Amino acid sequence: MQQFRWYPIYVVYSKARQEFMEQQIDRYAAGNDPGIFDWAQNVGRNSESIRPDKESPESRHYETTILNLLNKIESNKVGGLLLESLAPGSKIYIHPLTERTRHSDCYKCTGLTTWWEMTLKQGGGRRIAFSPELVKSDQTDDVLVHELMHAYRGESKMRARRGIGLQYPDGEEFIAHYIENMYRSAKGRADLEFSYYRHYAHASQFGTKSSIYHHIVENEREIFAFRFFLDSDPLCANLAKKSWPAFNPFRDFQILHRLSLNSKLTGEYPMTMEQVREFWPSFFTAVGPNDY
Numbered sequence: 001m002q003q004f005r006w007y008p009i010y011v012v013y014s015k016a017r018q019e020f021m022e023q024q025i026d027r028y029a030a031g032n033d034p035g036i037f038d039w040a041q042n043v044g045r046n047s048e049s050i051r052p053d054k055e056s057p058e059s060r061h062y063e064t065t066i067l068n069l070l071n072k073i074e075s076n077k078v079g080g081l082l083l084e085s086l087a088p089g090s091k092i093y094i095h096p097l098t099e100r101t102r103h104s105d106c107y108k109c110t111g112l113t114t115w116w117e118m119t120l121k122q123g124g125g126r127r128i129a130f131s132p133e134l135v136k137s138d139q140t141d142d143v144l145v146h147e148l149m150h151a152y153r154g155e156s157k158m159r160a161r162r163g164i165g166l167q168y169p170d171g172e173e174f175i176a177h178y179i180e181n182m183y184r185s186a187k188g189r190a191d192l193e194f195s196y197y198r199h200y201a202h203a204s205q206f207g208t209k210s211s212i213y214h215h216i217v218e219n220e221r222e223i224f225a226f227r228f229f230l231d232s233d234p235l236c237a238n239l240a241k242k243s244w245p246a247f248n249p250f251r252d253f254q255i256l257h258r259l260s261l262n263s264k265l266t267g268e269y270p271m272t273m274e275q276v277r278e279f280w281p282s283f284f285t286a287v288g289p290n291d292y
């Protein structure tokens with residue numbers, strides 16, 4: 001197990017232990033003792049996932065790869081601010097994402113974060129299951145930033161649970177997605193990921209700052225979601241004050257907000273200000289975590 005500098009992040013290679021526990025779970029599932037099955041699912045699996053395997057070339061390779069990615073993230077302005085924003089008290093463990101977990105707990109995802117604090121029996125801390133080899137090689141750090149954002153948000157008392165349009169199952173995916181894009185922009189990339197569920201919302205995988213800003217302006221729920229995060233999340237409020245990166249909807253929020261409102265008052269079927277107030281009161285008042 002390796003700590004990343006002074007950050008509360010610990011890298012642990014536990015693939016063999018996790019896979020062994022998964023086999024046990026399958027055996028217990030076939031047996032007739034629901035107690036041991038529940039224990040293995042809820043306690044065994046989670047406590048084993050942060051116990052390191054015996055050291056091997058694979059374990060050293062995993063640790064080095066993850067630490068290199070974390071170094072890369074730290075040297076990025078957005079990534080560095082995210083790491084600085086992590087509360088020192090609560091540990092975040094990064095361990096491999098097994099094939100079985102990937103298919104049973106999420107739909108072939110490339111990373112899976114448990115944002116809440118595990119119990120002492122489960123080994124404590126928050127968890128990021130992540131195997132870089134599952135991700136396209138030039139996006140491994142982007143995906144890790146996305147998962148770290150989920151872990152960071154776990155400290156927040158304000159969860160953003162509601163979906164946003166068809167593109168985001170909840171506000172937490174929305175914010176992880178946008179932070180990932182801001183990180184990418186800070187790397188100097190102009191090709192940004194369009195949206196989280198792109199097949200519902202938008203045909204193309206990649207967009208530019210301008211095409212994504214257009215999309216935000218046309219989707220008032222995204223405006224409300226940005227305002228919720230600006231009002232309630234210290235990292236987002238902090239990012240709003242920065243001149244970087246080029247793609248920064250927090251810094252540009254007032255403009256996006258005004259354009260979004262204007263688009264309702266003009267356009268093909270213009271509304272009156274009274275109608276806008278009636279339909280979308282959130283344009284004018286702060287929104288709560290479940291209001292959009």
Ligand SMILES: [Zn+2]
Pocket residue numbers: 146150173176
């Ligand atoms: Zn996510």
